[in-house]
Amino acid sequence: MSEHPVEKTDEQWRAELTPQEFRVLRRAGTEAPFTGEFTDHFAEGVYSCRACGAELFRSRTKFASHCGWPSFYSPLAADRVRHLSDTSIPGRPRTEVRCASCGSHLGHVFEGEGYDTPTDQRYCINSVCLDFTSSRED
Ligand code: FE
Numbered sequence: 001m002s003e004h005p006v007e008k009t010d011e012q013w014r015a016e017l018t019p020q021e022f023r024v025l026r027r028a029g030t031e032a033p034f035t036g037e038f039t040d041h042f043a044e045g046v047y048s049c050r051a052c053g054a055e056l057f058r059s060r061t062k063f064a065s066h067c068g069w070p071s072f073y074s075p076l077a078a079d080r081v082r083h084l085s086d087t088s089i090p091g092r093p094r095t096e097v098r099c100a101s102c103g104s105h106l107g108h109v110f111e112g113e114g115y116d117t118p119t120d121q122r123y124c125i126n127s128v129c130l131d132f133t134s135s136r137e138d
Contacts, residue, residue, distance in 0.1 A: 003103065004100070004101060004102050004103040005101050005102075006051075006052040006054075006101050006102035006103075007102075007103075010026065013025075013026050013051070016051075017050075017051065021050060021128055021129075024105065024126050024128050024129055025050065025051045025104040025105055025106075025128075025129050026051075026105070027105070028086075028088075028096065028105040029105075029126075030107075030126060031069070031126045031127060031128050033067070033068025033069060034068040035127075036069060036070060036126060036127025036128060037127045038070040038127040038130055038132060039068060039069060039070055039127060040064075041070070041132065042059065042062060042064075043059060043132070043134055044059050044060075044134065044135065044136060045058075045059050045133050045134040045135045046058055046059070046076070046132070046133050046135055047059070047062075047070075047072075047125075047131070047132055047133075048130065048131050048132075048133065049099040049101065049102060049104060049106070049129065049130070049131075050128065050129055050130055050131050051099065051102050051104040051129070052099060052101050052102035052104070053131070054080060054099055054100070054101035054102070055076050055080065056075060056076055056080050056081065056099065056106070056130070057072045057075055057076055057123070057125070057130075058072075058076050061073050061075075061076075063115065063117055065115060065122055065124075067122070067124060069107065069124045069125060069126060069127070070124075070125050070126075070127055070130065071122050071123065071124055071125070072122075072125065073117035073118055073119045073120075073121055073122065073123070074118075074119050074123070075123065079100060080099075080100055080101075081097050081098065081100055081123075082097070082098045082099075082100045082103075083097060083098075083109065084096040084098060086108065094108045094110075095108060095109050095110075096108055097109050097123060097125065099129075104129065105129070106123075106125050106126065106129045106130075107123065107124045107125040107126050107129065108124050109121055109122065109123045109124065110122045110124060
């Protein structure tokens with residue numbers, strides 16, 4: 001059994017994704033702050049993985065963090081994302097967030113920052129990793 005339900009080679013991902021999408025999703029890159037299409041986007045709907053289409057976040061958990069990237073206080077369901085230890089920056093351990101379905105990098109999650117949200121967590125997600133589908137939420 002493979003690690004993720006959706007497994008593709010780099011060659012396949014390169015063919016399906018733009019160079020920037022590939023760099024962020026498949027190479028754990030980061031889009032420049034305040035440049036992503038969903039940073040200040042607050043329409044009602046669902047955000048899915050741009051690589052595999054899995055539904056990841058709901059608009060009702062999106063909040064204005066003013067950090068420069070789309071911010072959510074929780075994933076759509078706990079099993080939609082995976083958390084990995086990221087020690088790529090010395091002295092600044094972080095928790096990486098990946099799509100549980102295809103393993104693509106989405107961003108990082110930070111907690112205890114004092115945002116007035118139900119979880120005190122900030123899923124800091126690159127816009128380029130997401131697609132948005134408008135829908136009414138209950
Ligand atoms: Fe995915």
